[in-house]
Amino acid sequence: MIGILIAGHGEIAAGVLSAAQLILGPIDQVETLALTVDLAPETFGDQVVAAGERLDTGDGLVILTDLRGGTPFNQSALATRDRRWAVVCGLSLPMFIQAIESRVTADLPDLIEQVKAAAADGIVSIKGKAV
């Protein structure tokens, strides 16, 4: 099964995992990483590699990150080089829930497309009459 690493600024990764567990119950083969102010980008990158190697049991790894161009994204992208790992940015609860669902049947390229579609589909707006 594809491993999932959620990496983001502050507590967002743990927050998304906690929210998903509320809906789905316990989730296997998932870890979270928090970037904090005192952490150098390279140190965070080392943490990504270490967690990824624990989570990748042969079927690959997807890393979900919060902010395009931010340190969790940049360092995760660097870690994918020469590995069967991929980064998807734009972390949201729908994205993570889709990743959990997709990895049961899909391979990594299909999972990437499915989580991107689910994240986009999760964005909707409702306007009150006074808007």
Place this chain on the structure above:
Amino acid sequence: MAIENLVLTRIDDRLIHGQVMTAWLKVAPASQIIAVDDAVAADEFLSEIMAAAAPSGIKVKVVSVDQAVPILQQPLAEKTYLLVKTPITLTRLVAAGIPLTQVNVGGMGMNPSRKRLYKNIAASDEEVAAFRQLADAGATVSFQIVPAERSYDLSVVVKGGK
């Protein structure tokens, strides 16, 4: 003397850094980023990450110093940011005849050869010497991480700077 359409020349060792870049683009709009770094330019994978890190709609060119010189010798066709990781890259451009009037120092992380200068900006002796060379060549070197905060001149941040 300034290069036409060069909106911002910035030193940041993360080069294109998500929200920081977005914040600068709001106060000083541009449609193109030229990142000058020999190591990144020589590595297709790193160049690809740089391009993916930039906000949508911003063109990204990653070039070596040698490739940057002919590009910067002519007026730029569109509003452009010039990004480098260290002031030493800029002194190499200046030595090749590229005029720089304003240099923004925005991100230089701590490492064993660097000493802290200002907030989370650190520089080695060689890099401080490069700041001075840029100032001697006529550039205003100022320290400012994000546009919302005050900018401090080199002379304030480095004693004996000018």
